[in-house]
Amino acid sequence: MPVIEPGSWVHPGSKPDWSEIGTIGRFAVSVDGGRFDRHHHDDHEIWFITEGKGKVLVDGGERYVQSGDIVLTQAGDTHDIVEVYETIRGFFTETGLPAGGRVGHLHANDDDAAGHVVTALPLPADFPTRA
Numbered sequence: 001m002p003v004i005e006p007g008s009w010v011h012p013g014s015k016p017d018w019s020e021i022g023t024i025g026r027f028a029v030s031v032d033g034g035r036f037d038r039h040h041h042d043d044h045e046i047w048f049i050t051e052g053k054g055k056v057l058v059d060g061g062e063r064y065v066q067s068g069d070i071v072l073t074q075a076g077d078t079h080d081i082v083e084v085y086e087t088i089r090g091f092f093t094e095t096g097l098p099a100g101g102r103v104g105h106l107h108a109n110d111d112d113a114a115g116h117v118v119t120a121l122p123l124p125a126d127f128p129t130r131a
Contacts, residue, residue: 011103022094023103027052029081029088029118037115038080038108042101043094045079047071048089053090053123056081064127085123 009025037047053066057080073079107113
């Protein structure tokens with residue numbers, strides 16, 4: 001399985017035997033009614049933002065993200081995409097499950113599991129610019 005098609009992701013039940021990662025795949029949250037769910041994992045997760053601008057909840061606080069950013073989340077830490085200013089697209093990977101670890105998005109409650117519409121807003125004046 002050298003190529004992952006859009007809309008699919010690799011997880012412990014589908015990954016190559018030689019792979020040590022837990023999961024890998026793509027995500028997107030559109031400014032046209034995108035949805036996301038507040039969640040955590042039993043392993044660490046890394047996002048690479050390839051396109052767009054927004055605000056995420058990570059490491060107990062909200063932070064702006066944009067194309068080129070890498071978001072690091074420790075196992076057990078709740079994370080979410082809370083606002084989008086431009087459609088966000090990216091890749092995610094989980095580092096590998098600990099013994100007895102659960103796969104995928106884990107939720108604190110049913111409301112978090114149901115997900116939410118991510119608010120689309122104009123770019124805030126304090127959004128960081130890059131040269």
